[in-house]
Amino acid sequence: MTAPRISFEFFPPQSLEASFKLWETVQVLAPMTPEFVSVTYGAGGTTRKLTHEAVATIKRNYGLKVAAHLTCVDASRSETLEIAEAYAAVGVTEIVALRGDAPKGAARFTPHPEGFASSVDLVAALAKTGKFKLRVGAYPERHPDAAVARADVTWLKRKIDAGATSAITQFFFEADTFLRFRDDCAAAGITAPIIPGILPIQSWQGTKNFAARCGAQVPQRLDEGFAAAARDGREALLSLTHCTTLCTRLIEEGVQDLHFYTLNRPELTRDVVRALGIVPDLALSKVA
Template structure:
């Protein structure tokens, strides 16, 4: 199979990148390097994950603050699990104080972990739709929400997922970011159903270049995504050989994006795993335009 060809620079394609808070000084340095490298693609925003129940509030806030200091457009994830409305509002105020104007609004995983029963906190927001409406009532934030082309694992069917997405939009959501997927036909069928439901906000494909097949298969099992056999067949023989795996992973992700662009998609959200190598290689292969956007000095301060 030939590699995906390099396309002319595409200045009309919008990109965003997702990070998670670093857990060590070494990981922190890697994150700032990653953010600096990916800033060359002029992202619309760089989002930072937030643990359910506020478990990563401090490191998430610190990470977002530093991205903003670097002159980068930062957004914070926000969950409502294990918190009252007043506690959520206090968190929002803390992020707003450092300059955050964009939240990726999620319900969050149940306190018992993925797969356990979810019960809303007494006095809290019951779900992401209520949380989006609560945010909209606080200020004119930009609000992104999640979407699931293969349905959320706790939803009875895709129709229920789409109904929830519509409730999120009614609550004030301005963009939906999808869970990662590898079958573009699944995404296209989902998008057709979303549009038929009268939902007009951008639905942005979530792209996950595969750093490790076994890890992605584990992630997929937890979040309701699937890893098709053809992808596993390509990656399994080289999964324990990173230098051989990388070109295959780059080609697979580039082909996926090229096909989505051919289907009319003009915006992509990358799950970076806090590493730039594969993501930047995919962006270059597809031909996304770069700019000279050097972050301010003292990025790792």
């Protein structure tokens, strides 16, 4: 089995303790030589400044290629493009362009009166600058706001046509979920790479809560498996086994890139990528 290309997602810290956790995560995972890392952007731009600081620090101190998240939420077009320019000024050449989640307390996304109405509009405006490689989100299971299941393929096609060069999916639990989506996208004429988003399960209850919010279907067998593992104190082993098995199946089906949602907790992600045949760069390990 050929080892895949990998990438990692981090989120910006909002406290001193969280800051230490982020830098520990980067130090542990940087030696795994990711193709890129991404840094998230809070709902309503709540982590806008923190995201920029984290992006700049990771790029400067670790030499990693960083894809900065950027959303349409609670900002005018000019404000959003100013943020993109600030990323460009520190050498960032990749952006993950997203519509973004509704601000806390809001039932659903509502465009800013002077802002981008959708991720398609955001991608088109960023593409026009010619300064960024643009990645977008993709949803192998029905997005909570999607009127019909097919809408997720249609929206992805529009984002690619607007200028995006690749997509990263929401996490999922079964390989067939991604493989069916990949086939549907190919049938719709989408040729850009679609990178599966992988969530190593740190907490089963937390993961189920997250899945309920984003529309990911929880397999009964996995729910029962974690219930049994909890009784025997084997949750960590089941998490490692499940994630490694999922990734292995995807690789066997021709997937060459995997994007890991680390939640700023690096150990499980590190163990999974090692199990997939990726060895750390010893020189980078010494630097970290």
